[in-house]
Amino acid sequence: MSLRIHLVHAHPEPRSFVAAMRDTILRVGAERGDTVTLSDLYAEGFQPVASAADFGARQDPDYLVYAQEQRQAYRGGTLAPDIAREVERVLAADVLAFTFPVFWFSTPGILKGWIDRVFLSGPFYGGRRIYGRGGLAGKRAFAAIGLGGREQMFGPDGIHGELATGMLRHFFQGTLGYVGLRVHRPFVAYHVPYVEPVARAAMLADLETYVRDLESQPTLAMPDLEDFSDTLAPKRTPGKD
C-alpha cells in the first residue's frame, strides 16, 4: 500500500551527512511507491519562536495562554499561515519522518520551535487524548539522526545512558508518542564528524535497508492509558501487582 510520508529536515549545512540521510529517505520512499513531501526548516527559513504573533485573532488579547489560543485559532482558521501549512502537511501524512543532528541530546532549536508551534493543542492532543488516544493515533513516525558521540557512550551502562528511551525520551515518547504516533526505533548514525567516507556510505546503505523495511522496524513501548485513572494517576500501587 502506498503511503504518504512527510519528512521534516533540520540541518544548517546543505551538504551534511544528515542531508544525505534526508535524500536517501526521499529516494527510497519514492522507489517504494510512497509519496514523500518535505519540510526543510533551514532552507525554508522556518521561524521557531512560539509567540502571540502566531494567532490572527486572540481569545484573550490581554494574557497569552499558548495552548488555549492554539485550540481557538485552529477552530477559527486564524493560525499564522506558516503554522497552518505545516499542520496540514502533518495531518495529511500516514508517516511522519525526521532527519536532524542531535544537538545537546535533543533536537536543534529550529526543530524544537517547529514542534512548539505545529503540534497543536486540540487536533494533536488534549486532556486524556494522549499516547494511544492521541490525535495522530493510526499514523506512524520514525527519525534518522546523526550525532558526534560513539555508540559505546549509550545504553544501560553507557556514560550518557539510553539514547532513544533516555536522553531523547522527551522527543520519541514525550512528543511523538504523546500525540498518538506509533514510533519506530530511530536510525542512529554515530560519530558522524569523525568517520571516513566509506563508513558514511555504509551507514547510508543501512538507512536504505531501514527505510525499505520500515514496516518491520520495531516500535518503542509507550504508556498504556488503561493503567491510569481519569486524572492520569497510576492505578496500580507499588507492591500490589
Added chain:
Amino acid sequence: MSLRIHLVHAHPEPRSFVAAMRDTILRVGAERGDTVTLSDLYAEGFQPVASAADFGARQDPDYLVYAQEQRQAYRGGTLAPDIAREVERVLAADVLAFTFPVFWFSTPGILKGWIDRVFLSGPFYGGRRIYGRGGLAGKRAFAAIGLGGREQMFGPDGIHGELATGMLRHFFQGTLGYVGLRVHRPFVAYHVPYVEPVARAAMLADLETYVRDLESQPTLAMPDLEDFSDTLAPKRTPGKD
C-alpha cells in the same frame, strides 16, 4: 559569600506565572546579597537558530561543522555579538539559573536555540572535558519551571516517568551537567494554568524558600568519568561488579 547569579528566562507572556518566578528569583537573590543579572530571551528578541551566520570568519567557508567553527570563532573573537554577549554573561556567573515553561517535556524552542548557540564547544566542553571535568566545573545551576501536568503524572510509576531525571534528563544532565555544572534539583510548579491565585502565591512562597536555601537544595547525580575509559566506554562489564 555573595554570588553572581545569571538568570535566563524564556516565556512568551510577560505577566505569566513563570515571569513571577523570574521576579521572585531576582528579588530574593538581591535580598541574599547576590548580584543577579538577566537574559530575558523573549523581551530581548533572542534569535535561536544556529547557523553559518553565527561566525564572522570561517575556518571552512565551504562546509559548516558548527562545533568546529564555535571553537575557532571563540579563539579568534569572531562570534556573532549576541552569542559573545551571552557567553560572557554565563562565564562571569557563579550560578546559572533558568525560568521557563516546560513545552513538550523540554525547553521552549527559543531557549533550546540559546543553548545550541551559547554553550560553545571549546570553553564549555570538549573531548573528555565533560561532566565533572566540563568547562563550567566549579559553577552551579538551578531551574524553576512551570508545567500544565500534575505531579502524579511523574515519578517511577507516573504515566510520563521521572521528570528531572527522565523526560528532562537531556537538559539537566545532558546540557547543564555535561558542561560541568553542579545541578540542583529543580523547583517545579505543577498544573500552573489550572490553579487558583492562592495556590500560585503558595508556590511562589515555596520558591522563595528554595532560593533562600539554595545551598542546601540537593543536587542531581551525574556520571563519574572515573568509571569510563579514555574513549568513554564503560570500564565495568555487566555482571562483573
